Amino acid sequence: MEPTGPPPPVEHSPIYQSLVGAGPRLRPLRQVHARMVVSGLHRSRSLLTKLLTLVIKTGPSGGAAAAYAGLLLHSVPNPDGFLFNSLIRVSSRSGDPLAALRLYRHMRQATLARCNYTFTSAVKACADLAALPTGREIHCHLLLDGLAGDVYVQTALVALYGKCGDLPAARAVFDGMPRRSLVTWNAMIAAYEQNGLAGEAVVVFRAMQADAAVEPDGATMVSLLAACAHLGDLRLGQWASSYIATKHLPVGAALAGALVSMYARCGCVDEAREVFDGLRRPNVVAWTAMISGYGMHGRGAEAVALFRMMSRRGPRPNTVTFVAVLAACAHAGLVVDGREAFESMQRDYGLLPREEHLVCMVDMLGRAGHLEEAFRFVRTAAAPPVAGAAMWTALVGACKLHRRFELGVEAAERLVAMESENAGNYVLLSNLCAMAGRTEAVEAARGEMARRGLRKVAGYSAVEVGGTAHVFRMGERRHPQAAEIYRFLEELEGRMREVGYSPETATVMHEVEEEEREIALRHHSEKLAVAFGIMSTAGGTAVRVVKNLRICGDCHAAVKLMSAVARREIIVRDKHRFHHFQGGSCSCGDFW
DNA sequence: CTAGGGTTAG
Structure with missing residues (x-):
C-alpha cells in the first residue's frame, strides 16, 4: 500500500503515546526508552525530545534525572536551545550547578542562541555556587546578548550578587530596573x-x-x-x-x-x-531556632531538654543545632550537658566539630571557671586546619571574667601573634595588661599597634526612639541625654546587683552540684525577674537599648536585658551586625 | 514546552 499524503504525525505513534502515558516519572520513562532502542527508534529526534522534556519534568531526584537527561541530550541530533535551557535548569535544580554551567558553556561554543531562559538558569547556577567571577562573566555575556532588560534575568542577578555578598552590585541592578x-x-x-x-x-x-x-x-x-x-x-x-x-x-x-x-x-x-x-512537623530549622531561643535567654535546661526530645523523635540535628545547644550550655553553665552534646555530635551524628563548636566549648569551660581545662582544650584543638583565633578570644574573655589577668595577657599575646594585623587584638591585650597592672606592657601594646598603622575600630551600640537612631560609641558620651541614659543604666545595674545578679554570681552558680543547679537557676531567674520588675518602672522613659551581644563580657545578662526591653515592646536595634567582628575590638563595659 | 525570591547559630 502506497502512502498517501504526509506521514502521520509522530504524536499518533504508539511509542509516543507510551511516553505520554509514562508521564514525568523516571522509571517508566526508562522502560519506554528501552523499547525505543529495541524497535530502532532511539534516534528519532521527536521521540527523544519528548523523552527528554519528560525526564526534565521529573524534577530533582538526587541528580539521577540530570544525569539521564545529559545522556539523552548527547543522543539527540542537533539539540536546540530549548533543550539546553531545560537541561541547565534541571541540572541546577537537582543540585548540580556545575553541570548546569558546563552545559551553558557548551551552548556558547556550539553558538546556540541564548535567551532569557538560558540566563536566568545560568545565573542561578552561579548563585548556588556563590561563584562571583563566573557570575560576573555571565552578566557580561547577557549584556552582549542584549538580554539585560529582562525582569527574570535581572532578578536572578540581584539574587546572585546578594548571595555573593556584593551588595553594591545587587543594588545597582535593582536600581536600574524600570519595573x-x-x-x-x-x-x-x-x-x-x-x-x-x-x-x-x-x-x-x-x-x-x-x-x-x-x-x-x-x-x-x-x-x-x-x-x-x-x-x-x-x-x-x-x-x-x-x-x-x-x-x-x-x-x-x-x-x-x-x-x-x-x-x-x-x-x-x-x-x-x-x-x-x-x-505539625517542625523541621530542623524550627527546632534549632527554638533551642537557641531558650539558650539566649539563659534557659539552658529547657534548651537541653528540647534537644533531647529532638534526638528522640525529631529531625536529625545539624551543625547549627549543635552551635545552639553548646551556646545554650555555655550561657547557663551546663558544663556536663555541653560536654555530652559535644561528644554526641561526633559519636551519634558523625558531625565533625567546626571552629564555632570549639569556640562554644572554650567559652563554656572558661565561663564556668575551668580555665586550665579551657586552655588545654584550645592547645589541643587549635591546630591547623582550625586556626583558633576565636577560641583564644573566648579564653581572654573567660580570664577577664574570673580576674585571671596574667593568664589573660598570655592568651591575648597569643592572639596578637596569630592575627597581628587585627587592631582589636592590641586593644584587648593592652586592656588586659592594664588590668594586670603591667603599665609598661600597656604602652608596648599600644605602641606596636600604632607602629603597624592600625586604628582602633570603635564598637558602638545604637538605640532607636520614635524612629530616631541614637548612637553610642565606645569611650564617648556625645549623646545630648547621655548623662540621663547612663544614670538609668547604672541604676539598672545597681538594682540587678542588689537582687543578686552579676557575672560573678553567675560564675558561682556554675560551681554548684548538678542537682542543685536547677534550683539555683530557678532562684537566679526569680531574682532576675525582680530586677526586671524594677526596670519596668524605670523603663518608663522608653529607653531603647541595644547590646553588643557578641563581644560583651556577659552575654547572658545582656540578652536578658534585651528581652526584657523587647517584652515591653521597645524596639531594640542591633547594629552590631553591620560591623566586622574583629575579635575583641570592643571590650565589655560599654553599658555597665 | 523552559525562568527569578525564603527559615536556624555566633
Whole structure:
C-alpha cells in the first residue's frame, strides 16, 4: 500500500503515546526508552525530545534525572536551545550547578542562541555556587546578548550578587530596573538580610509597600521576620505575624522557622514555643531556632531538654543545632550537658566539630571557671586546619571574667601573634595588661599597634526612639541625654546587683552540684525577674537599648536585658551586625 | 514546552 499524503504525525505513534502515558516519572520513562532502542527508534529526534522534556519534568531526584537527561541530550541530533535551557535548569535544580554551567558553556561554543531562559538558569547556577567571577562573566555575556532588560534575568542577578555578598552590585541592578516584580523585591530584601543588613532590608520592605504593583507574600515575610529577629523589632515582627494570618499565607517550613526565631530573639520565648508547638512537623530549622531561643535567654535546661526530645523523635540535628545547644550550655553553665552534646555530635551524628563548636566549648569551660581545662582544650584543638583565633578570644574573655589577668595577657599575646594585623587584638591585650597592672606592657601594646598603622575600630551600640537612631560609641558620651541614659543604666545595674545578679554570681552558680543547679537557676531567674520588675518602672522613659551581644563580657545578662526591653515592646536595634567582628575590638563595659 | 525570591547559630 502506497502512502498517501504526509506521514502521520509522530504524536499518533504508539511509542509516543507510551511516553505520554509514562508521564514525568523516571522509571517508566526508562522502560519506554528501552523499547525505543529495541524497535530502532532511539534516534528519532521527536521521540527523544519528548523523552527528554519528560525526564526534565521529573524534577530533582538526587541528580539521577540530570544525569539521564545529559545522556539523552548527547543522543539527540542537533539539540536546540530549548533543550539546553531545560537541561541547565534541571541540572541546577537537582543540585548540580556545575553541570548546569558546563552545559551553558557548551551552548556558547556550539553558538546556540541564548535567551532569557538560558540566563536566568545560568545565573542561578552561579548563585548556588556563590561563584562571583563566573557570575560576573555571565552578566557580561547577557549584556552582549542584549538580554539585560529582562525582569527574570535581572532578578536572578540581584539574587546572585546578594548571595555573593556584593551588595553594591545587587543594588545597582535593582536600581536600574524600570519595573520590579514581587520576586525582585524579595530578592533585594533577602540580599540585605542575608548579609547582616537587616535595617536596610526593612527599608527596602517599606519601599516595597509603596509600590502598588506588588503585594508582599510568604517569601517577603520570611526575610522580613528574619530582619525583625536580628533587629529585635518585636513590633514589626508582630505586624508580619498578623499580616500572614490576615492574608492566609500558608505557613510552610521557612515561615514557621522564621516565626519561631523572630519571637525567640525578640524576647517572647514562650510565644515562640507556642508557635513551635503548633507546628505539625517542625523541621530542623524550627527546632534549632527554638533551642537557641531558650539558650539566649539563659534557659539552658529547657534548651537541653528540647534537644533531647529532638534526638528522640525529631529531625536529625545539624551543625547549627549543635552551635545552639553548646551556646545554650555555655550561657547557663551546663558544663556536663555541653560536654555530652559535644561528644554526641561526633559519636551519634558523625558531625565533625567546626571552629564555632570549639569556640562554644572554650567559652563554656572558661565561663564556668575551668580555665586550665579551657586552655588545654584550645592547645589541643587549635591546630591547623582550625586556626583558633576565636577560641583564644573566648579564653581572654573567660580570664577577664574570673580576674585571671596574667593568664589573660598570655592568651591575648597569643592572639596578637596569630592575627597581628587585627587592631582589636592590641586593644584587648593592652586592656588586659592594664588590668594586670603591667603599665609598661600597656604602652608596648599600644605602641606596636600604632607602629603597624592600625586604628582602633570603635564598637558602638545604637538605640532607636520614635524612629530616631541614637548612637553610642565606645569611650564617648556625645549623646545630648547621655548623662540621663547612663544614670538609668547604672541604676539598672545597681538594682540587678542588689537582687543578686552579676557575672560573678553567675560564675558561682556554675560551681554548684548538678542537682542543685536547677534550683539555683530557678532562684537566679526569680531574682532576675525582680530586677526586671524594677526596670519596668524605670523603663518608663522608653529607653531603647541595644547590646553588643557578641563581644560583651556577659552575654547572658545582656540578652536578658534585651528581652526584657523587647517584652515591653521597645524596639531594640542591633547594629552590631553591620560591623566586622574583629575579635575583641570592643571590650565589655560599654553599658555597665 | 523552559525562568527569578525564603527559615536556624555566633
